[in-house]
Amino acid sequence: MSVKFFSAIFITPGLTQKTEEEKREYNKKLEMNRKYIQQYKKEKGLNMTRRVVEHKYKGTDNEILQVITVFEPGINKEQIKKMNTFTKKINTLIPVGNEYDWKRSG
Numbered sequence: 001m002s003v004k005f006f007s008a009i010f011i012t013p014g015l016t017q018k019t020e021e022e023k024r025e026y027n028k029k030l031e032m033n034r035k036y037i038q039q040y041k042k043e044k045g046l047n048m049t050r051r052v053v054e055h056k057y058k059g060t061d062n063e064i065l066q067v068i069t070v071f072e073p074g075i076n077k078e079q080i081k082k083m084n085t086f087t088k089k090i091n092t093l094i095p096v097g098n099e100y101d102w103k104r105s106g
Contacts, residue, residue, distance in 0.1 A: 048073045050093040050100070051080055 018026070051071045059065050070093070071080060077090050093100040 042074065048095045051075055051077065052091040052093055052102075053080060053084055053087045054089070054091070055084070055087055 050073050053069045053071070055067050057065045057067050069084075080087070080090055089105045091105050092103040094103055095101075
């Protein structure tokens with residue numbers, strides 16, 4: 001009784017290291033492309049998502065209140081995190097026709 005073993009060799013192309021100049025040029029093109037896409041969406045009104053932040057606040061009469069802040073369209077999470085450093089969860093309102101769909105984070 002003979003046993004046959006089959007083996008396969010997979011050759012993958014090696015990754016070429018990019019120079020610092022190539023990395024800078026690549027990142028510059030990515031940033032230009034990102035800005036172009038954002039401007040295009042803004043002009044066409046395609047990206048009208050709104051960010052929502054919730055947190056608790058203790059009022060003057062020691063009553064705990066829930067504060068909900070809805071930001072204008074076009075503000076991203078990084079900008080909100082800089083404004084509200086104590087907020088961990090940032091929710092999203094996505095437009096669906098004439099209404100908004102609530103998308104809760106985490």
